[in-house]
Amino acid sequence: MEDIGIKRINDIVKKTLRVIEESKGAIFEISESARKEVHNLKEELQYLKAEAASIMNECQTLELKVIKSRKKLANINRNFDKYSEEEMKKAYDEANELMIQLAVCREREKNTIARRNDVERRLKNAVETVGKAEKLVAQVGTVLSYLSGDLQKLDEHFENAESKRLIAIRIIKAQENERRRIAREIHDGPAQAMSNVVLKAEICEKMAGIDINRTIEELGVLKDIVRLCLKDVRRVIYDLRPMSIDDLGLKTTLQKYIESFRNEHSINVELKIKGNDKRIKDSNISLAIFRVVQEALNNTYKHADATSVSIQLECAEKSILLRIKDDGKGFDISSLSDITRDDDGGFGIIGMKERIELLEGEFTINSEINVGTTIMVKLPYEVQGGII
16 A cells, blocks of 8 residues: 555656657657758749749840830830831830730749748748757657656655645645634724724714713723723634643643633533643644644534534553544545545644644544544654644
């Protein structure tokens, strides 16, 4: 099972090699086709140059004839009494015919030169295509040699790069979602409350010299608004990071949060802690446990329709064990694969699972319809690596 990912990458690389080989053959065909086009264009260009030269000479000959015919017409006009009407008509017809032939010749010259210029442009492009194709063939050969040289190292490189890319994407999405949530909460809570504070302060300012009793009432309302705003700000700060974890420890923080959750949602939550929780020195581990409990309780309130939740935290010999069980409506565990394909992680399961796995822990979830859901987490006391 461990080698499935590597084998899949090997298959992908091998298919890639075949595609590159086929592409290399296609590039060779393009190159050969371009070379043939260059040869044909050179022959056509040579023919058009000869034809253009011939037409130019023909036009020059016609121009001389036209000049001669015009001189003849000028002489006839000066001495028209020496020529018969038939001779004058013939001279005019010859001059007109020569003019028509010269116009046709000029048009042929113009079209031939345009064709010659077009062929020259096409020849230039074809020569560039040949050069690019030859360069591309060399580059493809280099890539093919590199890929064929050490597939195993390349597979490992792909695996590591993909893993880092996915983690980076998830971190960025998590950050953006958190920022969006905080911005919405601040906008709907403290920001709105502060607007009311400003409004009430303006009312107090206007009423101070008019009705002192009304001013005192408004100041009382203002005090309540400020108190509520302070409560909202503290809640936002607590959601960002409960400072009590650093100051009071994990046990006290969990107890306070569960008490607040129980009072707010009327769901019975029982917390049992076995062993010495002071052994948890890594703040990343403490925060991860708190976040899993927080997310699990939020999911229970939003989705499970549960009446009670049991939370057990055991600080064992070598690891920390967390078990969260509710008596809610549960869900079909086979649909979990569909849920995990959702970028938002549906029910927060993706977020919890990835946080635990990044901390080198284990995360499992079991659920039955109309029975409830159980989340089990196993974490080390210390994690090697960066902060999550």
